[in-house]
Amino acid sequence: MISRFSAEIATATLTAGLGLAAVVGALEFGIGWGDAGPEPGAFPFYIGLLVVAASLVNLVQATVGREGLRSTFLDHEQAKRVASFFIPMVVFVIVARLLGLYVASALYLTFVMWFQGGYRILVSAASGVAAAVAFYFVLEYAFQVPILKGPLEAALGLY
């Protein structure tokens, strides 16, 4: 179980880190006055500082008001549901990079329908392939927008 307090702290730390990254990154490009007015780093530098400062206030607020943040951010049941949705999605992105978006879409839909929806594997696979084919025609023909393809499309000569 994750408490709201730890989630607040983690997020504020993360945003402070991103702000700091902007500050550090901006320093490289100069934050002072150049030939053409303020140097490229100036604006991101001060924005970064602002983010860091506001994140620190959020950290302080969360710490001071710790009592009020005892509530649950994510309980065991919710965490399981989020994970069961999130992990296949990450795998989908990895597979999409390797095999292309169409194949990944077909596999992903098949898996979720079969594994989480409780459909028979044949029904799931048919739906997955049908969805991928439908996306193919809508995107490549109707809108003429090519999207990421992999070895399967290459083997079929679909370019």
Added chain:
Amino acid sequence: MENFASLMHGFGVALSTYHVALMMVGVLLGILVGVLPGLGAPNGVSLLLPLTFTMDPVAAIILLTSMYWGALFGGSTTSILFNIPGEPSSVATTFDGYPMARQGQATQALTLAFLSAGFGALVGVILITILSSWVAKFALRFSSPEYFAVYFLAFASFIGLGAASPFKTIVSMGLGFAFAAVGMDTVSGGLRLTYGFNELLSGISFLIAVIGLFGIGELIMTMEEGLRFDGIKARVKARDVFKTIGMLPRYWLTLLRSSAIGCWMGITPGGPTAASFMSYGIAKRLSRRKEAFGNGAPEGVVAPETADHAAGSSAILPMLALGVPGSATAAVMMGGLMIWGLNPGPMLFIERPDFVWGLIASMYLGNIVAVLIVLATIPLFASILRIPFAIIGPVIVIVCFIGAYTVAGRPFDLWLALSFGVAGYLFKKLDYPIAPLVLAMVLGDKAEDAFRQSMIMSRGSLSIFWSNGLVATLMVLGLALALGPLLSGTVGKLVRPKPTSAAV
């Protein structure tokens, strides 16, 4: 009268078979994204935008705005029938819409919602027709310091008027500006904040951010809550529709008041969500039958819906005339205009009057088309929500990632969308507002340019922001808005942070 002639010209542009067909397609797609969980108006427009790059700008903007209207209508439908707001801005509609539907008055609730929404939108569009060229003419006097002051005012009003903690708003906004700064610097042409990654050379697209924050983040939220649709079967009967139309004039006061609230919140960047909550609250406070609110009071449907749509349509006014969008969706559309090579702001009225007035005319037509279509197709769209989530969920995920890829054709964007999705989930759960981030990403470069040009004009002195009455007024207003809650709230909030749960 000059505006009226321009508007007539605009109708000439908008009223072609092609454009009306696009309106219908846009509205249907919009209702679809509005009904589906995880796909809202900003996200739907972001997904469709890359597909319109090759279209004529007038046709493209008609398609996108029609989608916006459709999405607003779709969002209210699920609020009423399923008690699930399809859009954050239709949360307030669930308070009375769902009880009405449960009492067997689904048709009345839906018809009231659509008609009052149509009324609100119409008021918004009339306001745009009357004010836009005047605002644009006024804005022609603006130079860089004034522009920066307007941007500043827009962001200050998020801090001052938003429901979320002002510091969380600042974090969200600042991150938006930081993301916008990644990649090419528009003034010097050099690269910055790429940290040596080739993937970051072309910057971070706001479209990816919207798809991740609004789409994937929302889906993770939906999954976590354990989705269950307890829908109410709705058959829209023609007789009930007409009866409800007859009822509508009874609520004239609520309609007018809510339209005024909506227009105000739409023009200032309060956005439709804040407008609908505020309108609901005021309607309840002023009502003689307070106890009916929450148990299916018709005013409880009319008030938030009118304000929601009035805000949604009037958010287009500052986008067109000043280049400052009034809502997240308007921000996405403005980003689209810039991609099509149009520069939103006063010059647009001079350079492309056909575009501006075609758009405004299409807003009249689009809303009428939307009301008709939504009344006719609601049973169909409601049945989509009966498809098990194990099918519809992954399809939405696939659409989001394909959409992210079509933005620039870069595989890296898939990871970026995923990261924004996680961020969106965290932000939503912890009450960080998302709209300021999107607005900052779209306006980042323009705001920075305005600031740097002002600095060049004044040779580095900040006093340029007080150099004349106009810019000083804007800056003072902005400072008052930004610092007001910080000063008054800091003391109280340090002692006791309040766990707000208002969604933006």
